[in-house]
Amino acid sequence: MCRFCWILVAVLLVATGTLVGKFIILGEAQLAADGRTAIILEPAERDLILAEMRVFLGSVQGILISANSDDMQTVVEAAGKSGMPPPGQVPDALVGKLPLSFKTLGFDTHKRFDQLALDAEQLGDKAHTLEQLGELMNNCIACHAQYRLETVTAAGESVTRFGSARLAENTVAYPSNYRNRPKNSPSNSHTIRK
Numbered sequence: 001m002c003r004f005c006w007i008l009v010a011v012l013l014v015a016t017g018t019l020v021g022k023f024i025i026l027g028e029a030q031l032a033a034d035g036r037t038a039i040i041l042e043p044a045e046r047d048l049i050l051a052e053m054r055v056f057l058g059s060v061q062g063i064l065i066s067a068n069s070d071d072m073q074t075v076v077e078a079a080g081k082s083g084m085p086p087p088g089q090v091p092d093a094l095v096g097k098l099p100l101s102f103k104t105l106g107f108d109t110h111k112r113f114d115q116l117a118l119d120a121e122q123l124g125d126k127a128h129t130l131e132q133l134g135e136l137m138n139n140c141i142a143c144h145a146q147y148r149l150e151t152v153t154a155a156g157e158s159v160t161r162f163g164s165a166r167l168a169e170n171t172v173a174y175p176s177n178y179r180n181r182p183k184n185s186p187s188n189s190h191t192i193r194k
Helices: 002-026 043-068 072-080 092-097 100-123 126-146 164-169
Strands: 029-031 037-041 147-152 158-160
Touching: 037 043, 037 092, 043 072, 043 092, 043 100, 043 126, 043 147, 072 100, 072 126, 100 126, 126 147
Parallel strands: 037 147
Antiparallel strands: 029 037, 147 158
C-alpha cells in the first residue's frame, strides 16, 4: 500500500509540475518567424493587452507634457493610470496564456509607473521623473523587441497580425541623423506611409 501511495504522489507531482510549467512559465507561446516569441491569444484577449498598451502610451504622453509644464500633480495622475491593476482585473485564462517573462516585464512596468507617480508626488523633481520615464520605456522597448501578439482562428490556426508584410506597409522612415539632430530643428525629413 505504501508503494502505491508513493507512486501516486510521484504521478501527481509530475502532473502538477507539467501544469505549472504550461500555465505559469510557458503560456501559449511559440517561436515566430521573426525570432520573437509569438503569444497566441483569442482576439478579445489580444485586444485587452493592446488596450492596456495604449493606456501605457497615453500615460507616457501625459507624463511628458505635464513634466514639461512643471505640473507634477498631473504627472502623478497620468502615471497612476498605468499603475498596478486591482486583483482580478485581468482574466485568469489570459494570465495563464502569457509566458512568465512577459508577465514579469508587465508587472515591472506597472510597478515602475506606480513608483514614478509616488516619486513625482513626494519629490516633485521633473528631472528625476523624466529619468524614471526613460528607464521605464526600456521595458516597452524590450517587450516589443521580444514578443508579438497573434490570434487564433476558428480553425485553431495562428494568424499573424503584425507580420513583416504588414510592417513594411506601415513604415516610419527617419533620417540617419534623427536622434542626433538639434532639439529645435524641424524634423520634416521623416516620412510616414500607411
